Amino acid sequence: MTLNRRGFLGTIAATGAVLAAPAVLGQTKPRVVVIGGGAGGATCARYLARDSDGAIDVTLVEPAEVYYTCFFSNLYIGGFREFESLAHRYDKLTGEHGITHARAMAEGVDRDAGTVTLAGGEVLAYDRLVIAPGIDFVEGSVPGWDLSRAEIMPHAYKAGPQTQILKSQVEAMPEGGTFCMVAPPNPYRCPPGPYERISMVAHVLKARNPTAKILLVDPKDKYSKQALFEEGWEKHYSGMITRIGPDFGAANVEVRPDAMEVVIDGEVEKVDVCNVIPAQKAGMIAEAAGVTDDKGWAPVNPHSMASRADPRVFVLGDASAQGDMPKSGFSANSQAKVAAMVIRSELTGSKAFPAKYSNTCWSLIDTDDGVKVGASYEATDEKIASVDSFISQTGEDADLRKATYEESLGWYAGITADIFG
Amino acid sequence: MAGRGSINLAFRLALVSALGATALPAAEIGDAGNGAVIWGDCAGCHEIGPEAKNAIGPKLNGIFGRRAAGLPDFDYSKSLTRAGRDGVVWTLETLDAYIANPRTFASGTRMSYPGLDDPGKRADLLAFLRDFSDRPRDIPEAAPTARRTLPELPPDILALQGDPEFGEYLASECQACHQASGADEGIPSITLWPEENFVLAMHAYKQKLRPHPVMQMMAGRLTEEEIAALAAYFATLTE
Numbered sequence: 001m002t003l004n005r006r007g008f009l010g011t012i013a014a015t016g017a018v019l020a021a022p023a024v025l026g027q028t029k030p031r032v033v034v035i036g037g038g039a040g041g042a043t044c045a046r047y048l049a050r051d052s053d054g055a056i057d058v059t060l061v062e063p064a065e066v067y068y069t070c071f072f073s074n075l076y077i078g079g080f081r082e083f084e085s086l087a088h089r090y091d092k093l094t095g096e097h098g099i100t101h102a103r104a105m106a107e108g109v110d111r112d113a114g115t116v117t118l119a120g121g122e123v124l125a126y127d128r129l130v131i132a133p134g135i136d137f138v139e140g141s142v143p144g145w146d147l148s149r150a151e152i153m154p155h156a157y158k159a160g161p162q163t164q165i166l167k168s169q170v171e172a173m174p175e176g177g178t179f180c181m182v183a184p185p186n187p188y189r190c191p192p193g194p195y196e197r198i199s200m201v202a203h204v205l206k207a208r209n210p211t212a213k214i215l216l217v218d219p220k221d222k223y224s225k226q227a228l229f230e231e232g233w234e235k236h237y238s239g240m241i242t243r244i245g246p247d248f249g250a251a252n253v254e255v256r257p258d259a260m261e262v263v264i265d266g267e268v269e270k271v272d273v274c275n276v277i278p279a280q281k282a283g284m285i286a287e288a289a290g291v292t293d294d295k296g297w298a299p300v301n302p303h304s305m306a307s308r309a310d311p312r313v314f315v316l317g318d319a320s321a322q323g324d325m326p327k328s329g330f331s332a333n334s335q336a337k338v339a340a341m342v343i344r345s346e347l348t349g350s351k352a353f354p355a356k357y358s359n360t361c362w363s364l365i366d367t368d369d370g371v372k373v374g375a376s377y378e379a380t381d382e383k384i385a386s387v388d389s390f391i392s393q394t395g396e397d398a399d400l401r402k403a404t405y406e407e408s409l410g411w412y413a414g415i416t417a418d419i420f421g
Numbered sequence: 422m423a424g425r426g427s428i429n430l431a432f433r434l435a436l437v438s439a440l441g442a443t444a445l446p447a448a449e450i451g452d453a454g455n456g457a458v459i460w461g462d463c464a465g466c467h468e469i470g471p472e473a474k475n476a477i478g479p480k481l482n483g484i485f486g487r488r489a490a491g492l493p494d495f496d497y498s499k500s501l502t503r504a505g506r507d508g509v510v511w512t513l514e515t516l517d518a519y520i521a522n523p524r525t526f527a528s529g530t531r532m533s534y535p536g537l538d539d540p541g542k543r544a545d546l547l548a549f550l551r552d553f554s555d556r557p558r559d560i561p562e563a564a565p566t567a568r569r570t571l572p573e574l575p576p577d578i579l580a581l582q583g584d585p586e587f588g589e590y591l592a593s594e595c596q597a598c599h600q601a602s603g604a605d606e607g608i609p610s611i612t613l614w615p616e617e618n619f620v621l622a623m624h625a626y627k628q629k630l631r632p633h634p635v636m637q638m639m640a641g642r643l644t645e646e647e648i649a650a651l652a653a654y655f656a657t658l659t660e
């Protein structure tokens with residue numbers, strides 16, 4: 001029995017992708033520019049360079065020298081990880097895979113000319129462009145808050161100094177004080193992220209400041225892994241956490257950073273720490289490239305991750321609007337592999353295979369109490385559609401929860417090696 | 422998705438179960454008397470009976486219905502412990518698969534026993550083991566599903582040639598969790614396995630014989646060609 005590839009080719013061809021037609025015949029090496037060296041961009045750059053064996057010229061545009069993962073940054077806040085354990089550098093990508101790291105912000109994209117302009121004025125030409133800038137915040141989504149207030153009321157939703165600020169604020173809270181989180185509306189990066197954070201803050205306060213209170217102001221009716229978090233909060237942090245949902249006015253919230261006040265539906269609350277996670281949209285450069293929709297995200301072709309607006313531009317990770325996949329590091333990594341496979345086939349004529357995606361998100365509720373949720377996905381013409389899923393159950397025994405946590409450590413080691421080499 | 426391949430597999434497994442069922446006396450698991458002789462293969466490491474103690478391997482009294490790696494006073498491998506924690510319980514079905522190839526359930530098992538290929542001999546041995554369980558009468562003489570065990574995957578599935586390029590693409594999905602370097606932190610290593618063991622392990626998840634929600638989902642949508650391609654890729658992967 002041999003493999004029958006006709007079926008695979010059929011699927012891809014039907015999507016209208018350019019198949020096995022080296023786009024740059026006769027020219028020097030085909031060039032791919034990747035904007036953003038996070039979970040999506042770095043994975044895509046690495047797979048393109050590694051699997052094409054040097055046949056594609058890959059430039060990664062990323063201003064930072066060190067990338068701090070948002071994933072596991074909550075565990076740093078909880079005291080389960082060192083800050084430095086979140087740090088990843090690009091030396092394997094440049095050293096082992098010959099990727100060029102352009103250390104600058106991309107400021108503009110000229111899709112007709114096929115060029116990207118960097119903050120220093122440098123212009124890079126591309127045959128294919130990958131945009132993976134993560135998220136930016138929607139201005140004015142939490143009245144009273146903007147980025148200039150982020151040192152007083154941190155978002156800590158892009159990891160790095162923001163995460164450190166939030167952690168030190170939590171640790172410095174006065175005895176019996178109040179920690180407040182303003183949670184974001186859908187869609188946003190890492191659906192269980194805010195609730196894992198609440199758990200980690202509670203873990204710290206339970207040990208250091210057990211009479212402190214946590215106020216969760218949440219504009220959503222329901223949220224990811226809700227039953228699991230609620231069970232865990234009751235078990236480990238009983239009486240500490242109060243969630244105010246939209247039925248009590250949480251959709252109508254304003255903050256006053258100077259006074260350290262949160263106004264919920266007209267009611268003024270004095271708080272000691274306020275973690276504001278605003279509404280989100282695709283990273284700015286996606287909009288500058290003209291590939292976003294009116295909601296601020298970039299629609300893509302589910303079979304390839306190519307932009308609906310331009311088949312030579314691919315959008316990965318949080319910035320993309322693809323359908324059912326949550327905005328997670330796992331998803332971004334999964335999407336990047338599909339895009340790299342498609343781009344290689346378009347530029348070098350390598351084989352194309354049908355798109356396959358999956359995601360698993362672990363969350364830590366307390367020491368050795370880990371839970372997970374995951375799904376697998378397939379591409380339909382309309383969207384990336386969920387086909388199968390699972391979630392941890394309430395009432396699981398302690399051994400299984402501990403094993404789930406240990407798995408998440410294995411995943412972190414695995415995925416960061418897969419992203420950064 | 423898994424469409425063509427999995428329908429095929431289900432069909433073939435059904436065929437196998439039909440054949441298996443007629444090849445053996447339908448009313449009994451097997452012949453316990455023969456099983457006592459085959460037990461000689463196990464007796465170097467295991468004890469069974471009223472006086473049994475743990476030896477190189479754990480004592481096997483009352484093995485039916487026991488959780489894998491379930492004796493508190495035996496030092497099991499990490500791999501079998503994980504299987505137990507995930508919920509593997511010893512039944513006709515799971516024991517049959519374990520004895521056929523211990524690596525189906527636990528790659529890193531310390532039971533260095535190559536496996537018993539002959540389904541008839543396994544059935545006899547299971548009948549023997551059943552006599553030493555706490556309530557043999559509660560264990561069905563012949564569970565209809567007992568014959569539907571993975572090691573009976575038709576040889577052409579085990580022998581499928583994997584396409585390395587396809588394997589490489591498929592494997593990228595696995596490497597979000599399983600490290601290409603073979604490192605083993607919290608998630609087991611899957612590199613450099615004999616291809617057949619790999620195929621068996623994946624089918625054990627696919628058929629939900631081996632519990633674990635992530636792996637059941639991952640394996641559940643793979644066709645047999647895809648599993649073969651993955652086995653071939655990981656079998657030689659070194660970094």
Ligand SMILES: Cc1cc2nc3c(=O)[nH]c(=O)nc-3n(C[C@H](O)[C@H](O)[C@H](O)COP(=O)(O)OP(=O)(O)OC[C@H]3O[C@@H](n4cnc5c(N)ncnc54)[C@H](O)[C@@H]3O)c2cc1C
Pocket residue numbers: 035036037038039040041061062063064067069070071072073074104105106107132133134135156157158189190193194197283284285316317318319327328329330331332360361362
């Ligand atoms: C608290 C928290 C916990 C999380 N936990 C998990 C988890 O457990 N599991 C999980 O899978 N996911 C988790 N996530 C989500 C995950 O971090 C994101 O979904 C993931 O990082 C998205 O990848 P990305 O490539 O789209 O964007 P990012 O990883 O954010 O990468 C974007 C990169 O682009 C760069 N960039 C932006 N604009 C430009 C520009 N114009 N020019 C050049 N470079 C630019 C940025 O500097 C950045 O490095 C968590 C997130 C948070 C906030």
